[in-house]
Amino acid sequence: MNPRVLNMLSTLNSLEIEQQQNHNYIEEMPDNAINKKLSKENRIKVLNNYFFRNKDIYISRHNRFAPYPNHSHTFLEFNYMLQGSAQQIVDGQTITLTQGDLLLLDIGATHSIAALGKNDLLINILFRNNNINIEFLKDLRRSRSVLYDFLLKSSINLQQKSRQQTHLLFKTANNVKISQIIDSIIEEYFLKREYSNTIIKAYLQILITNLVRDYHLPENKQKSKKDKLIIAMLSEVDKNYQSISLKDLAKKYSYNRNYLSNLFKKEVGKSFTDVVMQKKITQAHILITSTTLPVNNIIETVGFSNKNSFYKKYYAFYKEKPLASRQNQNELF
Template identity: 70%
Template sequence: MEALTLLEGKAMNQRVLNMLYTLNSIEKKQREDFHYLEEMPPNAINKELSKKEKMKVLNNYFFKNKDIYISKHNRFAPYPTHSHTFLEINYMLEGEAKQVVNGKALILNRGDLLLLDVGAEHSIEALGENDLLINILFRNSNINIDFLKDLRRSRSVLYDFLLKSPIKANEEQNYLIFRTAKNNKISQIMDEIIEEYFLKKEFSDAIIKAYLQILVTNLVRDYRISDQQPQNKRRKLVVDVLDEIDKNYKTITLQKIAKKYGYNKNYLSNLFKKEVGKPFSEIVIQKKLTQAHILITSTSLPISQIIEAVGISNKSFFYKKYYDFYKEKPLADRQHNLINI
């Protein structure tokens, strides 16, 4: 049995791993006949919703006197289709897990993380003895799939474009999967959360909450969205140009981009506006303003220095555009953010 989770030279606490691998009473029974044994008390299931949805719907029973609930998924029997009234993270600590989420089959490998929004439906095939799936439930209604997408969108003109693009009509966007096996930082955060919870250390609730904020921020930073639309030549060009804007917004010009990709400047300008809905220059200004907003609300740098840092030379132009975009002046925006911290 492989029981070491190495990250940045640190092995996960062996005591915790031993606890997680040890069979509990439900697992012992499920290993005998591989039939699912109901583990939830009746008051953990929303009977009205379950009857309506024709599946088990788990409610907020788990959050008595706490905002976060962590458990090991019981092995040796398939878990039936169900949904939640809260946000759930499935983290594959060891081994693999086969799931069906909203009718789509997927496999979680060691180190993968699945984020399930309220209402997402999923079932889990039987786990083997060497499979450890950790469930993290939290009821912070301010954190959801749309929250993650909006955070990513606010920092990237390419993601803003892709997220606004139509998706398949039958595809629900209430879950995200993160292939984080090679991300040591995510592994380290998850190990710390698991150790804090199962070792019941002093102040563990407060520490876990802090780690979850760090986890969510790191997931947003690494979040990638695939282009759902057919990759014709024109769309691929626009996606490439938006990516160039995200990376080189300080010095980018339409002339430079047209020359790089071998297109006439006027043709590229018209194509970009038709596909994106806004002129090239407006998207560049949008990117500069969002970067300025990040610096204004997260640092104490002088506004004049920030204006220069994002590649804008005209201060009056910046102040007007910033107010038009955020409906607030830069210094007021900074003060408002400090009040909300």
């Protein structure tokens, strides 16, 4: 972290000096930053898009020495623990952030924050969902395996039961790349250099890409026998998608082929054939956009025997032809 920026973030402001004396929260938001109608309906303070009047992303250091009351917001928010620790209650769940932790709060999530000490530096990064290109996010999701999606759904169901998940906690203390990206975002914002808004938006996409790539799902120790079987099958698809068949898996796990087919469709929500096809298409897309290999070679590499079938399915999935995907990717750099 740039020493000048770190010094700025560590220096007490006037509100903190007063809060340090009496430990009572002092409202820092102007009236037009609070949605009075939603606040009245939900009986908690709801922050609106006031922060984005002149910029796409708003960053601040959380004021210390007094507890921040329960509130919600109409935008997405990252809470980054730059230094020290902080305790929050997010939709009734207690979460303790330690140095390097990054908490993503969805629109509508409610949370309160316990009083921070002098050496606790919590950074708020606020952004609207339209700051992240929708196609960019779709492509991230498509690049994840169906196994990842299945495990994510299982972990959410286990932790949240019937409730919608409103936050994700990323333990990034040992991820040097993540900390460098966040430091760069914070430095660009507070140093107010030329083109900083454009650079911050680009860094935000890079940050989210790395978080998605490195996110580790919490271990679910309550997996049923069926879940374990589906996870094993999906793992096989990830490893051997080029040549895998349901017949081979039925033989390997000693199950009737039709039983496996029906169970897979019920638990995953897609047929085994569709999942294998998706894996082949997404792997082809990765090779098309990240290498200069001829498309015909890529088609063979991912296990397609019919080129016409590949082109039809690729277009149906990505809404563009393979070479157009490669060209669009090249134009980004």
